[in-house]
Amino acid sequence: MIAKRPLIQISILALAVASASFVNGSAVNRNFSESYPSVVCPPTMKGLNSQVSVASSKVQFQNLENRSSKTVPFKSSRYSLTKSSVVIDAKGITPVVWQSKARGWAGGVICAGPASTQWFVGGSSDVTTRGHLLIANSGLSDAIIDIGTFSENGKQPIKSLTLKSKSSTQISLDTLAPGDHLLAVQVTPRSGRVNSFMIDERGAGLRSLGGDFVNAYSSPALDIYIPAVPHQILGNSKKTNTTHTLRILAPGAVDTTFNAEILTTDGRFIPVKLSSRSIQAGRVSEFAFAPDISAKIFAVHVSAQEPVVASIATSITSNGHKDLLWSTGSPALSPMSMAIGGLTPVFAFSGDSISVRITVTFASGKKVSTRLKGTDLVTWRAPDNSRIITIDSTNKKTFAAAIITAADGSGFIPVQPGSALARVEVPNSNIRVLNP
């Protein structure tokens, strides 16, 4: 009996371990709530036409300034917007707004969820400007917003404004840094559900010099990919390349140098003017360049030693009148969907190794998938009657944007989700939060 005891003890221990392993489960229950935040489209300024492309006619929306929280369906997949900004329950398919001014300019922008901070690299406060900064507060509480402006003369004093709940406002760009030519604007909401948009419209007297939406960055970065810059070859007999202007800002406290590499379907190179250029911290700089390339679209990869924000302005001629187009950086491509009904964009994908699978949903509901492969730059025109394009899969470090050309001008749209799936963990009640 005594000799058996150790074995009994060991058996008990083994049994305990075995049964414990069998019944053991995770003690930590993590529950998540998933939803797409509503996206906000820009208000329509006087004299502009505005249409929004949505996934279907059943998509719900409400005018921003409607005090009721009720939403109604669009009843159309391409909807003409009036003055008010709209809040759309887009369910993950990013709506695109196309605004135009007859024989003036045209531009596109994605409708997006509220952002914690937005950087706009574009616009001017000089005598040519007719641009505006549009700010919408879609929240039910008042918003306090800080507007920081950088120009070629450095950082301007921050302007703060309070915006009532469910309202929008427009600020003329010439009030941000009066007289300065080169603007970069940072909009930081201290409170509120805030979206902002920038329209850079230029004119000389009664003559329009074009305009465009300046799409926003969420934050400065060391590497910026501008996936689509339109390139026009002027004149048929004597080739004259379009001049592009790279506007760049290092908002930090340290000066930096940067390289801007041009990626085309034929390869990549760094123009001499954009190689190892120094820029002063806090001052907006511009560098003009006119690459001698045959492609109609190219991409630019800006790499710097300090975080920067950058955009490229391109002056193009469309239907006999001049238009301005701002190409901005895009985040790395990820699976997403974008509503492009009524538009026929040309998509440009850039990266070292491109492999993107796209599904096109036509107005009829039919879906067609295709895979794009290549290096450096691949362009692809969406078929007519496309309603939604879906990025099903993509390689890492691939960047995309779309160039849309219409009768009144051209516009640039970064291919990025307007509202990412918000996967919020259901919070637990735990007194630990009160322990420092």
Added chain:
Amino acid sequence: MSVSDKNFVTAILVSHDGGSWLPVVVAALASQTRPIDKVIAVDTGSIDSSIRLLESARISVISAERNCGFGDAVALAVQEIPKQPEGINEWIWLIHDDCAPATSALEKLLEAVEERPQVAMVGPKLLGWHDRTHLLEVGVSIAGNGARWTGLEEFEYDQGQHDGVHDVLTVSTAGALIRREIFEEVGGFDSNLSLFRDDIDFGWRLRVAGHAVLATTEAVAYHAQAATNERRSIDVEGALLHRPRLLDRRNAAYVLLANSSWWMTPWLVIQLLTSALIRSAGFLLAKLPGYAGDEILAIATLIIKPAALINARKERKNKRLVSARVVSTYIPPRWSQTKNTFVELTGSIRSKLIPVNEVASISVLQSLEEDEDLLVPTKNRQWIEILRKPEAAGYLLLTVITLIASHNRFGALLGGALPAAQNSAHELWNTYFESWHQVGLGSSHATPAWVPIVAIMSAFTFGKLPVFISLFFLIAPLLIMWSAHRLLQKFSNNSFITIPASFLYAMSPVAIASTNSGRFATIVILILAPQIPRFTSNWKLIELNSWRKIYSIALFLALCGAFSLVVTVISLGVIAPAIYVDYRAFKQDSNKELFLSRIYRRLTILIAPFLILAPYSFEALVKPARFFAEPGLAISGGSIGQVLFANPGGAGSIPWWLVSPVLLVLLVSLFTSSSARLISQYGISLISAAVISSTLAISFHGNSDQVTVWTGTFLAVATLCATVSGVIILDRIRGVLVISNIHYRHILAALLLAFAAIYGLTSTAWAVTAGADSPLRSGHSTVMPAFLAAEPHTKILVLREINYEGKKRIEFYVSRGTDIFLGEPDVAPGQIQEIETAAQQLIDGSGITSSKTLAAFGIKYVFVKKPFNSSIVQTIDGLGGFSRTSATSLGVVWRVSGAVGRLVFTSLDGSQRVLQSSEPGAPITVPGAGTLTLSESFDRSWQVLENGYRLPRAINAQGLPQFDVREAGEIIVLHDGTVRRAWLSFQIIAFTVAFVMVLPAGRRRKEIAEEELA
């Protein structure tokens, strides 16, 4: 009649069942060097051989009633003594039947009064009957509290230190020589003092009549003090219940009150009452309730019959020639009584703590060494020699390691399971006593018993809790090692084994994890666990243990259980099988008495701690998760794999690859033939229990999430078992290995040692490097902004991202404006579903009605603690019903819209109004009829009083208390603490009973051997 000089001495021998001593007494009387002129005996109804003995000694005997007092008996004898002619000094010599005078006693007494005509009474030095060096009395007096005052120490050895002739207040009647005429002049002994204190009263009366009383040490008598020592029954008239102490105390009070000045009487009454109460308490503590009752009854019997006292004062007034204050010089000053009590008390404690080694082994050789020392030049001790001692080196090494490992823990501590400590113990006491805890939405949960223990212990740091907690964690490893070493010394005399083993115990996985994660309860268990073997001797034959020891075990388990209630589960796991074994034995031998004796003892050990820990322990029966809940914040324990190797896991624990030798040692010990085998069986059982427990996930202490049970308590004891087993094995095997050739035992021992050494080195290295970056650390940061505390009792929903095992999680809780402090998580309520939903919808942006829900629960603000995902802030901004009030470096605050407050009055027309009160319990005015909603969790003790009447109470849809207000007026909102007070009383009573039972029991005098007393 023989007259040898001018003195005529009549010895009056009073006997009452004195057969045991009378032969010696009679012989002593017969052998006096100065013969006694006459001997008269008075027998007060003896039922033993006293009369026969006296008659056989040819002593004339006067028979009296059995209830005849000593004074009356003497009076009977005096009446029988014929008057002597003029010029003869007549003396009466009072002899007790238990008092034998030395042969020269009478001669010396007479010599003392020869030249002192003013002396009315003279007494001998009284020595013990058996121990004739034990000095009993050299004169006697009375203290202000009625105590008989001899001025001697207890059991004072007579070596002539008090020799001489002393002018005293009085002498004992045992052996007292009294002038007959003065005896008759003052009226003899007071018949109200039939026994005890009659001598003091008589001496006092002699003094105020202008006479003197002497004690001469030349004369000696040996006294058995039979009545005082309860060697015979007290049958005198008026002796209630025949209790000597009762009669003694009553008579003492009588003497004081009958003889003292009037103006002293009130003071004396107070003093007598106070001292009676104090002595009663003392006797209760010594488990002598009879004596305690005597003290109170003595005063009571005197007070309810004041007539005797008044008459006595009248009589004394008539015969008083000098002021009563003349005796004041003989009354001991109060300081001397206090000093004497203090000396006795400290002596008693000292003798308990430092028992005198009665076997003094001073040999001849040692005396020679002393001589040698004088010749040998003194050598300076080298420090290195001290360090060579394993004890010094071990403790020093652990101190250094602890200091390095604690470099982030110098200052006020918090983190892990430990909340910040309150600034003072006073605040911790409040947590213990309050009936309603202002935590979250409030709770009336019972506060665990560790709270008052920590509050009491913080007295070491003058009530500064943060200092105490920091010091505790700093010295904890040393205390753990010291405690373990004390135990291990009983298993091995080899310090080279016990010190490293103690060191490893202090550096065990459970010790490191407990320290790093702020689990002070497990540390307390680690310190206390090595004391368990002190109590577990005679576990099988538990009937051999005294009740005092049984209650010691119960109290010890209650102390452990106060910190870790799982101890009661372990107790059940040990006691239940023991009872089964007892039952089997009973079935075999049918010894019911033995069986019951064992059962009662085992059940006491099981149940008494449970009662002492009530009501917290009772609540655990309803919420069994509490049995496994450690004090402080609910954080997760480890996985099965970790627990199997005695690592409790969780935050701050050693990494999985650092495997301790605990399991290996226990497994090896199972196959030994020593006591290590039995110990290791307990260890393996505890590890098995820990493994099973680690599969449990419980929700407790204000955490709605389920966390894996912390198995620290199981593993602490298992680790101790392994340590003890290891020491036993090594101690036994060492001798065998030295003399034997290399075989498997050498390899096994080497493996064990190598494993232990590798663990010791690696765990130490980890503890001072990565381990030092523990969750528990010093810090002064706060969660809540100060301005939110400005509005007292305001509820704030706090949202915060918490780093949980490398992942961030969003958690929330309702604050009362401040951070949490020690003890509060233990009484924190669980969260309410509506608030959980509202918080969830705040985060995901769907909370259109969140503000209304929060307002209904009186939550006035929402505070998002930084750092936080900015999208959450935007989401709340985007919701209606919240207006941002501030955004600081600490976080963002929104105010919840609507009428939000602790007390919301809803009038009959539906309009709401917040009622403000300056402080809880302050009167508030209600404007009219309506409904009053209190935004505290519902509890039956919530009451609202209006004009002295309770308003009807109901529970609203949110589960909050609601009261119907019928008219305008002033109301008072209060939480009735009667239930809490009742539970506190119960706990105090249970503790006091157990504590008194643990105290050393006093012995009634009759239980003490005569030889010991006199």
